[in-house]
Amino acid sequence: xxxxxxxxxxxxxxxxxxxxxxxxxxxxxxxxxxxxxxxxxxxxxxxxxxxxxxxxxxxxxxxxxxxxxxxxxxxxxxxxxxxxxxxxxxxxxxxxxxxxxxxxxxxxxxxxxxxxxxxxxxxxxxxxxxxxxxxxxxxxxxxxxxxxxxxxxxxxxxxxxxxxxxxxxxxxxxxxxxxxxxxxxxxxxxxxxxxxxxxxxxxxxxxxxxxxxxxxxxxxxxxxxxxxxxxxxxxxxxxxxxxxxxxxxxxxxxxxxxxxxxxxxxxxxxxxxxxxxxxxxxxxxxxxxxxxxxxxxxxxxxxxxxxxxxxxxxxxxxxxxxxxxxxxxxxxxxxxxxxxxxxxxxxxxxxxxxxxxxxxxxxxxxxxxxxxxxxxxxxxxxxxxxxxxxxxxxxxxxxxxxxxxxxxxxxxxxxxxxxxxxxxxxxxxxxxxxxxxxxxxxxxxxxxxxxxxxxxxxxxxxx
Numbered sequence: 001x002x003x004x005x006x007x008x009x010x011x012x013x014x015x016x017x018x019x020x021x022x023x024x025x026x027x028x029x030x031x032x033x034x035x036x037x038x039x040x041x042x043x044x045x046x047x048x049x050x051x052x053x054x055x056x057x058x059x060x061x062x063x064x065x066x067x068x069x070x071x072x073x074x075x076x077x078x079x080x081x082x083x084x085x086x087x088x089x090x091x092x093x094x095x096x097x098x099x100x101x102x103x104x105x106x107x108x109x110x111x112x113x114x115x116x117x118x119x120x121x122x123x124x125x126x127x128x129x130x131x132x133x134x135x136x137x138x139x140x141x142x143x144x145x146x147x148x149x150x151x152x153x154x155x156x157x158x159x160x161x162x163x164x165x166x167x168x169x170x171x172x173x174x175x176x177x178x179x180x181x182x183x184x185x186x187x188x189x190x191x192x193x194x195x196x197x198x199x200x201x202x203x204x205x206x207x208x209x210x211x212x213x214x215x216x217x218x219x220x221x222x223x224x225x226x227x228x229x230x231x232x233x234x235x236x237x238x239x240x241x242x243x244x245x246x247x248x249x250x251x252x253x254x255x256x257x258x259x260x261x262x263x264x265x266x267x268x269x270x271x272x273x274x275x276x277x278x279x280x281x282x283x284x285x286x287x288x289x290x291x292x293x294x295x296x297x298x299x300x301x302x303x304x305x306x307x308x309x310x311x312x313x314x315x316x317x318x319x320x321x322x323x324x325x326x327x328x329x330x331x332x333x334x335x336x337x338x339x340x341x342x343x344x345x346x347x348x349x350x351x352x353x354x355x356x357x358x359x360x361x362x363x364x365x366x367x368x369x370x371x372x373x374x375x376x377x378x379x380x381x382x383x384x385x386x387x388x389x390x391x392x393x394x395x396x397x398x399x400x401x402x403x404x405x406x407x408x409x410x411x412x413x414x415x416x417x418x419x420x421x422x423x424x425x426x427x428x429x430x431x432x433x434x435x436x437x438x439x440x441x442x443x444x445x446x447x448x449x450x451x452x453x454x455x456x457x458x459x460x461x462x463x
Contacts, residue, residue, distance in 0.1 A: 094167050
């Protein structure tokens, strides 16, 4: 049995890889600065997880894999190299991870986690037993990874640190492309070039399934099609090979729509689809999955039935519940496009209710680079609270979220520095009928949990 040690095992990327390797029969160990919920889940699966980094943790390992956030001078990295143990970054390990399978990669600035989970769920429901790596925990599958026996390997193709350039995909599902991760990609041109390199990795008989509604994707697709390569487009608004028509909100909280094939896709039968996950962006995600499933030769009607049962992933419009008349939602949105889409989904799902948006900016580089875009992202909210910036992998700078609210064009926006103060303020001001959305890729999910617990206590006290 090969012993693989993962540094940064508590993150979304390596935790999924750890679970996959464990199922494959490897001896898996790992470490991280603290025990995240994902790390604790792995410990429950029998993975030896260490809190803190210690050279002793790599003892006996045959291979060490580190996340992008782990620097070269990490003590475990140094100890492994001194002992002659190979140390790979995640990108360098992906080809070995997916070897022997047909790789179906889901990429894009937004929507890739949910779309990856959708695809993995549909293929599972259709009896295909796919392998999968998802950047979040699927509510339906109850996990973020699986080593399946089937032909296909569904993987979330993360662009951060150009991770996806380690993949050898047979099909790419491309949702959206717009500038993000300025700490890795300082300009939009550099960011787009990484995606260009990624789709160029498709073989001659590969397939690109691409959103025709997204301007960035359209730009990439134009050059791709010019090479004479196979591309299947989908859209809600623009003309495309596959389109969603007759969208209408449904009683499940999502949208109903009909899939209609465009010119040249006569073999694709029309199908009606009902979703419980909210928002027009999830209609687009579902349309992408159905388009790929049809190309894989799978029955569309059964795929559509599976999508109706799809309930999402953790921290993606994750409804904790309703307490004291207040709906509490946890969401991972950390880019202005994602913030706007999540708030629009909330407005469609909860019409007529007062919507609170509590936003924790994620990284200084993203907040500063996209500040002008964030200023217009909160129009669908009734009240906006901005928490101090979550630094993540960056050093703290002389810039505060208090400066951000000056750029947010909203009549009811305020800055509250800490998580504790935010929780206290919300519990004092939320009233029955409100909807609370906490938008954070950092640690503000603590606010969601505290406020929900406080509201439940209030409900029990007052009956």
